[in-house]
Amino acid sequence: MHVALLDILRCPFCGAAMSIVENDALVLDGEQLTEGVLGCECCAYPVVAGIPVMIADEATRRAMHTLEDGRPEDALLCLLGLSEDAARRERFRSLMERGDATYREALEVLCEDAEGTYFLYRFTDATHLTAEALLRAIAQEGWPVQGRTLDLCGGSGHLTRVLTSLMSPGGTPSATVIADVYFWKLWLASRFTAPSAWPVCCDANGPLPFARDTFSTVVLADAYPYIWHKRQLAEEMMRLAGRDGVVVMPHLHSSLGENFSAGDTLTPAAYQSLFAPAGACLFSDQRMRDDVIERRVVDLSLDVSPEELGDEPELTLIATTRIDLFRRYEVPDAYEVTGELAVNPLYRIEPTGGSSLLTLTFPTPEYEEEFGECRRYLPDHVTVQADLSGPIVREAFGSQYRELRDRRVLIDAPVKYY
Numbered sequence: 001m002h003v004a005l006l007d008i009l010r011c012p013f014c015g016a017a018m019s020i021v022e023n024d025a026l027v028l029d030g031e032q033l034t035e036g037v038l039g040c041e042c043c044a045y046p047v048v049a050g051i052p053v054m055i056a057d058e059a060t061r062r063a064m065h066t067l068e069d070g071r072p073e074d075a076l077l078c079l080l081g082l083s084e085d086a087a088r089r090e091r092f093r094s095l096m097e098r099g100d101a102t103y104r105e106a107l108e109v110l111c112e113d114a115e116g117t118y119f120l121y122r123f124t125d126a127t128h129l130t131a132e133a134l135l136r137a138i139a140q141e142g143w144p145v146q147g148r149t150l151d152l153c154g155g156s157g158h159l160t161r162v163l164t165s166l167m168s169p170g171g172t173p174s175a176t177v178i179a180d181v182y183f184w185k186l187w188l189a190s191r192f193t194a195p196s197a198w199p200v201c202c203d204a205n206g207p208l209p210f211a212r213d214t215f216s217t218v219v220l221a222d223a224y225p226y227i228w229h230k231r232q233l234a235e236e237m238m239r240l241a242g243r244d245g246v247v248v249m250p251h252l253h254s255s256l257g258e259n260f261s262a263g264d265t266l267t268p269a270a271y272q273s274l275f276a277p278a279g280a281c282l283f284s285d286q287r288m289r290d291d292v293i294e295r296r297v298v299d300l301s302l303d304v305s306p307e308e309l310g311d312e313p314e315l316t317l318i319a320t321t322r323i324d325l326f327r328r329y330e331v332p333d334a335y336e337v338t339g340e341l342a343v344n345p346l347y348r349i350e351p352t353g354g355s356s357l358l359t360l361t362f363p364t365p366e367y368e369e370e371f372g373e374c375r376r377y378l379p380d381h382v383t384v385q386a387d388l389s390g391p392i393v394r395e396a397f398g399s400q401y402r403e404l405r406d407r408r409v410l411i412d413a414p415v416k417y418y
């Protein structure tokens with residue numbers, strides 16, 4: 001945790017600023033607080049593995065006392081949910097001792113259900129692609145990424161990674177915060193997916209632990225229907241974005257359409273009403289996906305009424321009073337490599353002489369059913385004129401490189417991801 005986070009961190013209960021408690025648990029290395037305790041006027045919260053946990057429940061209290069007893073590794077295992085499971089705890093320990101563990105390996109230990117599959121292949125599913133294009137589009141206006149940005153319910157940091165790549169270097173103060181209620185997801189984000197973002201563990205069903213008017217962009221993708229206290233969260237998101245910011249909510253599930261794992265959905269009219277004070281506009285997700293995949297365009301001049309959305313299953317909500325944002329954008333090309341160039345793991349690779357045959361292979365039938373729309377850009381088979389058995393470099397693909405990136409066969413993955 002960067003100590004500058006204290007400028008914007010507030011207790012979710014008393015609203016007071018937090019300060020570092022001077023005790024034996026404190027590990028402060030320059031501006032990075034790795035372990036310690038934060039205090040406000042009512043409560044105390046632990047910082048474990050650099051992640052402040054702004055939650056007052058039994059597990060968090062236990063972790064804080066474990067930390068104060070001088071056992072930071074046990075505090076970490078407790079918050080990762082591994083305390084009661086000796087087998088998974090040992091797998092995690094031996095993975096960490098190796099030093100070169102990947103996101104994929106850590107995910108296999110920390111998450112044993114279908115969410116792990118969703119996370120692993122997240123970078124190239126159609127909803128992520130569309131959300132990424134939307135953020136790259138509005139970043140062209142400048143102001144949404146000149147201040148701090150927040151990825152709320154950010155999971156293990158896939159969209160956060162996009163936000164950190166868009167932060168304008170001249171912006172002050174610029175930082176991307178990722179917030180989630182699940183500590184293990186934030187740990188993966190901070191270690192692999194979005195290491196430059198500031199993680200904060202907090203519950204979006206309660207008041208958010210940040211000062212008002214703190215963020216120029218507040219993003220919440222996919223997760224809103226799973227939040228019970230929707231009215232309070234809407235007010236909180238608008239409080240954090242302030243009058244000069246924007247709230248961006250890609251891929252909201254509508255209660256009028258059919259969705260996979262829909263959550264407690266609302267009608268489009270109800271979503272719009274919750275964010276009406278901030279000037280909420282609605283967009284068809286299907287239209288936005290078609291525009292991104294087929295035309296490389298994000299057109300925010302095409303907002304629709306709830307009636308026009310009808311029973312479409314998904315929508316995007318954008319709320320800001322700065323109406324200059326609602327225009328048409330070309331999606332910029334993305335050919336740079338900020339992490340590691342990798343073959344999309346949805347492909348099976350077979351060497352054939354000096355070239356490689358790639359075959360699209362879904363991890364499970366359920367994944368294919370929910371995310372099969374990726375076939376619109378991922379070819380079933382592709383022959384690549386390169387040997388992919390060693391480290392992959394851009395030059396090896398010659399004139400094929402741009403198309404392979406455009407089709408998401410090759411991706412810019414975080415270091416040590418797959």
Ligand SMILES: [Zn+2]
Pocket residue numbers: 011012013014015016040041042043
């Ligand atoms: Zn407090």
